Amino acid sequence: MSNLQHLTETLQQAGMRLTPQRIAICKLLAETEEHPTAAAIYEQIKSQFPSLSLATVYNTLDTLVSLGAVNVLGHAGDDHVHYDADMEPHVNLACVKCHKIIDIPSEHVHHLDSEITQASGFKLLGARVLYYGLCPACQAEPVEAATTW
Amino acid sequence: MSNLQHLTETLQQAGMRLTPQRIAICKLLAETEEHPTAAAIYEQIKSQFPSLSLATVYNTLDTLVSLGAVNVLGHAGDDHVHYDADMEPHVNLACVKCHKIIDIPSEHVHHLDSEITQASGFKLLGARVLYYGLCPACQAEPVEAATTW
DNA sequence: TTTTTATTTATAATCATTCTAAATTTAGAA
DNA sequence: TTCTAAATTTAGAATGATTATAAATAAAAA
Numbered sequence: 141m142s143n144l145q146h147l148t149e150t151l152q153q154a155g156m157r158l159t160p161q162r163i164a165i166c167k168l169l170a171e172t173e174e175h176p177t178a179a180a181i182y183e184q185i186k187s188q189f190p191s192l193s194l195a196t197v198y199n200t201l202d203t204l205v206s207l208g209a210v211n212v213l214g215h216a217g218d219d220h221v222h223y224d225a226d227m228e229p230h231v232n233l234a235c236v237k238c239h240k241i242i243d244i245p246s247e248h249v250h251h252l253d254s255e256i257t258q259a260s261g262f263k264l265l266g267a268r269v270l271y272y273g274l275c276p277a278c279q280a281e282p283v284e285a286a287t288t289w
Numbered sequence: 290m291s292n293l294q295h296l297t298e299t300l301q302q303a304g305m306r307l308t309p310q311r312i313a314i315c316k317l318l319a320e321t322e323e324h325p326t327a328a329a330i331y332e333q334i335k336s337q338f339p340s341l342s343l344a345t346v347y348n349t350l351d352t353l354v355s356l357g358a359v360n361v362l363g364h365a366g367d368d369h370v371h372y373d374a375d376m377e378p379h380v381n382l383a384c385v386k387c388h389k390i391i392d393i394p395s396e397h398v399h400h401l402d403s404e405i406t407q408a409s410g411f412k413l414l415g416a417r418v419l420y421y422g423l424c425p426a427c428q429a430e431p432v433e434a435a436t437t438w
Numbered sequence: 439t440t441t442t443t444a445t446t447t448a449t450a451a452t453c454a455t456t457c458t459a460a461a462t463t464t465a466g467a468a
Numbered sequence: 469t470t471c472t473a474a475a476t477t478t479a480g481a482a483t484g485a486t487t488a489t490a491a492a493t494a495a496a497a498a
Binding site (some may be wrong): 439440441442443444445446447448449450452453454455456457458459461462463464465466467468 | 479
């Protein structure tokens, strides 16, 4: 099953309508390699739906998050909340300089779930594994004032 | 070396003055088991420094963060940024219901650093490993509308 | 001292996100 | 088809954490 299907079916099974706006948001989330913010999603879909409201984007994202189909990465060096539709355990790696976020498949994160569950007795609902540093390209350039995190 | 010493020395070595306000903030960060927000720190220190300004708290936190002595956890189910002076690799585990955050020592997170460095070529500066779920106490109570993340 | 610089403070400004109420769309019944 | 009620979208206002600004204070240097 494609990730897009997963997202739309999640909405349907929650009894929600598959409106064109919601489909477009799911499509973007499923296909992007980025880790978009609400504003970024709004900007990219705006051309298809000139009347689109930011509230719709936030509502849809919140719904998908509370249904467990989308992950919230939180702020990543900027002042925007980033979202990630890839729910497979993986590491998100952000460059504090160019603000790009990439995914790293990791052997060890796969084991974290059970390790944490056993140690804590929590019922896990999600994770946010975000490392930050300087990407190879930005390491080449001189370091300036540290970014605020 | 105590964690408090580490924090104050970090400030000094950066050429900054050890003002009473900054010392109090470092002390609180070093001694708390919580993962306080700027507002929480402000509230707790206010009694010692009635004239304290929130700006001072934010400034000091930002400085400590950019010096790599304090970690920013980001939002944790509420709308506040949480800080953590424990820089040892560990898992932060937040309950989405009672909003408590606890630390979990983890064998696997210790290995993540080298794994990520090798896979990406990034120069790592920090990490934010935050899992969320329901703590044992909150699992007992009935589940209500999902919290927005 | 006097001068310079760092720091704190109070307050205003910013801006991402949330809220609200009206307008629109939809699914299903008649 | 048309009607009706519920869901959804929308525009714009409101919220509130954080940041910026400029004046006041404190400390260090001369």
